[in-house]
Amino acid sequence: MSETAALDSAQVAHLANLARIELSPDELEKLTGELGVILDSIAKVSEVATPDVPATSHPVPMSNVFRADEPGETLTTEQALSGAPEHDGTRFAVSAILGEEQ
Amino acid sequence: MSAHELISATASVLADRLARGEVSSVEVTQAHLDRIAAVDGELHAFLHVSAEALEAAAAVDRDRAGGAAMSPLAGVPVAIKDILCTYDMPSTAGSRILEGWVPPYDATVVKRLREARLVPLGKTNLDEFAMGSSTEFSAYGPTLNPWDLERIPGGSGGGSAAAVSAFEAPLALGSDTGGSIRQPAAVTGSVGMKPTYGGVSRYGAIALASSLDQVGPVTRSVLDAALLHDVIGGHDPHDSTSLTDAWPSFADAARAGAREGALKGVKVGVIKQLSGEGFQAGVRGRFAEALALMEAAGAELVEVSAPHFEYAIDAYYLILPAEASSNLAKFDSVRFGLRVNPPGGGTVEDVMAATRGAGLGPEVKRRIILGTYALSAGYYDAYYGSAQKVRTLIQRDFADAFAEVDVLVSPAAPTTAFKFGEKIDDPLAMYLNDVATIPANLAGVPGIGLPMGLAPEDGLPTGIQFMAPVREDARLYRVGAALEALLESSWGGPILRQSPMHPEAESNAISTKKGGD
Numbered sequence: 001m002s003e004t005a006a007l008d009s010a011q012v013a014h015l016a017n018l019a020r021i022e023l024s025p026d027e028l029e030k031l032t033g034e035l036g037v038i039l040d041s042i043a044k045v046s047e048v049a050t051p052d053v054p055a056t057s058h059p060v061p062m063s064n065v066f067r068a069d070e071p072g073e074t075l076t077t078e079q080a081l082s083g084a085p086e087h088d089g090t091r092f093a094v095s096a097i098l099g100e101e102q
Numbered sequence: 103m104s105a106h107e108l109i110s111a112t113a114s115v116l117a118d119r120l121a122r123g124e125v126s127s128v129e130v131t132q133a134h135l136d137r138i139a140a141v142d143g144e145l146h147a148f149l150h151v152s153a154e155a156l157e158a159a160a161a162v163d164r165d166r167a168g169g170a171a172m173s174p175l176a177g178v179p180v181a182i183k184d185i186l187c188t189y190d191m192p193s194t195a196g197s198r199i200l201e202g203w204v205p206p207y208d209a210t211v212v213k214r215l216r217e218a219r220l221v222p223l224g225k226t227n228l229d230e231f232a233m234g235s236s237t238e239f240s241a242y243g244p245t246l247n248p249w250d251l252e253r254i255p256g257g258s259g260g261g262s263a264a265a266v267s268a269f270e271a272p273l274a275l276g277s278d279t280g281g282s283i284r285q286p287a288a289v290t291g292s293v294g295m296k297p298t299y300g301g302v303s304r305y306g307a308i309a310l311a312s313s314l315d316q317v318g319p320v321t322r323s324v325l326d327a328a329l330l331h332d333v334i335g336g337h338d339p340h341d342s343t344s345l346t347d348a349w350p351s352f353a354d355a356a357r358a359g360a361r362e363g364a365l366k367g368v369k370v371g372v373i374k375q376l377s378g379e380g381f382q383a384g385v386r387g388r389f390a391e392a393l394a395l396m397e398a399a400g401a402e403l404v405e406v407s408a409p410h411f412e413y414a415i416d417a418y419y420l421i422l423p424a425e426a427s428s429n430l431a432k433f434d435s436v437r438f439g440l441r442v443n444p445p446g447g448g449t450v451e452d453v454m455a456a457t458r459g460a461g462l463g464p465e466v467k468r469r470i471i472l473g474t475y476a477l478s479a480g481y482y483d484a485y486y487g488s489a490q491k492v493r494t495l496i497q498r499d500f501a502d503a504f505a506e507v508d509v510l511v512s513p514a515a516p517t518t519a520f521k522f523g524e525k526i527d528d529p530l531a532m533y534l535n536d537v538a539t540i541p542a543n544l545a546g547v548p549g550i551g552l553p554m555g556l557a558p559e560d561g562l563p564t565g566i567q568f569m570a571p572v573r574e575d576a577r578l579y580r581v582g583a584a585l586e587a588l589l590e591s592s593w594g595g596p597i598l599r600q601s602p603m604h605p606e607a608e609s610n611a612i613s614t615k616k617g618g619d
Binding site for chain 1: 203204205206207298299300313314339342343345410413415416417419420427431434435436437438439440441443444447448449450451452453454455456458459460462464467468470471472474475478484485487488489490491492493494495497529530543544545546572
């Protein structure tokens with residue numbers, strides 16, 4: 001299938017950026033090769049995935065899993081912040097959301 | 103009981119002795135902590151050993167002495183795969199990005215262990231975020247195979263499998279997304295069960311692929327697995343995919359299976375696609391012998407075909423990365439775990455990218471990026487959409503097979519344990535380790551793995567796998583216990599009695615002498 005052609009390093013760099021993963025030049029090169037090989041192999045799923053076959057997303061079908069809209073147990077603020085790399089006692093602390101050019 | 107007897111006894115034997123007051127939980131727990139101290143420096147099955155185990159054991163002994171009603175496994179120690187959240191121990195998922203993280207709550211399965219008064223011994227090693235088949239992708243270094251220290255213990259749950267097969271714990275919990283309970287069981291001579299999807303709660307299990315993950319028992323006998331499954335299973339309102347079924351006693355099913363005649367008339371389907379090509383000669387040989395034993399005991403063998411299983415690995419390596427790329431987005435340097443600030447600062451997105459670049463290992467990066475690609479616009483239908491259709495076809499293969507037979511059978515892994523480094527640079531070769539186990543995860547059906555003897559060519563364990571229709575977990579305990587009884591009587595005892603790390607072995611693989619030389 002033409003639309004499932006191998007990836008080049010610019011595409012892998014773009015995907016890594018979308019996934020928010022910084023890659024070193026060595027990692028980028030290695031990954032580009034590996035992903036190409038993996039994609040070539042797994043592309044054969046399209047051989048049997050004909051239009052008449054429905055998709056399955058969940059192994060044991062369930063529908064409308066509801067619960068009563070009642071407050072249950074929740075974490076305390078202290079518990080919720082307990083694993084945070086930085087916080088001010090009531091909120092998670094992060095660096096700037098927007099860069100200068102934004 | 104001597105220390106050797108305490109650590110080599112099955113959980114069900116320990117439970118009986120504890121109930122009769124012949125041994126205390128403190129004694130049992132201390133014997134296992136001593137064993138861990140003696141061998142785990144080299145074996146590395148544990149990432150963390152609990153400082154509170156003896157205290158928990160003492161509380162069980164006190165309550166028992168006071169006449170409190172106790173559940174069957176009360177006072178028996180258990181190891182917990184480090185993918186499961188524990189409020190009193192770090193939960194790292196084998197990743198640097200969660201180094202030292204102590205969750206504010208227990209996974210439901212852990213909570214149930216504590217309520218049943220089992221004694222948590224510690225957290226076991228795994229491939230990072232359960233991605234791998236060898237523990238070589240653990241950020242904290244691999245676990246060694248107790249049968250041969252130069253070989254892998256399987257993965258991702260190599261730590262749990264090694265812990266039980268090296269007699270560091272009688273019981274452990276694992277998680278199985280594509281074989282992470284059953285493949286390590288096969289290569290370490292232990293027992294592992296992947297329950298029906300939804301049979302055991304996933305709440306507090308750090309998610310890899312939500313539609314595939316199941317938590318299950320890792321043990322040295324089928325009955326022990328059933329006893330542990332009875333503790334952890336059942337509906338949990340915290341997991342919306344948890345089934346509301348009332349489950350039978352799995353321990354009763356295992357006990358019934360161990361009785362003579364349990365296999366009479368059972369129709370066993372041998373999967374044509376999972377027994378020949380690509381399977382090591384010794385694995386094929388032991389498999390044929392196990393089938394012959396079952397047939398002699400009255401089982402009816404039927405060859406069945408599952409034509410779409412050959413697409414299972416391919417579908418799996420699209421569905422899993424797609425779900426993982428989404429699940430692992432939560433490791434964003436904000437709410438928990440590592441934060442790495444890039445030189446000169448940066449926006450929250452720069453910090454996130456630097457953190458994930460530094461905190462995630464090669465296999466995790468590979469799968470997240472693969473999943474991001476499979477889900478991206480323009481490729482979604484060809485990859486993810488096709489994989490979901492293959493999932494339907496594999497479910498239909500199972501449905502067709504189960505219309506004819508009661509259980510399906512195959513070897514649990516294509517080879518015995520391989521050497522460290524042999525497959526680490528070849529993702530496709532690594533992925534093939536799960537060829538027999540992945541179909542069950544895609545279809546949601548339960549699967550149990552148990553030892554079927556040592557391969558003649560290398561003297562290492564091989565494993566057999568049974569699969570049953572969704573919700574028929576009890577059938578696996580019955581049939582598994584039946585074959586286990588036949589095999590053990592042919593071996594003259596459990597397979598682990600032949601392990602170089604059995605406490606009574608003449609030459610221990612790791613010297614357990616104390617006091618140094």
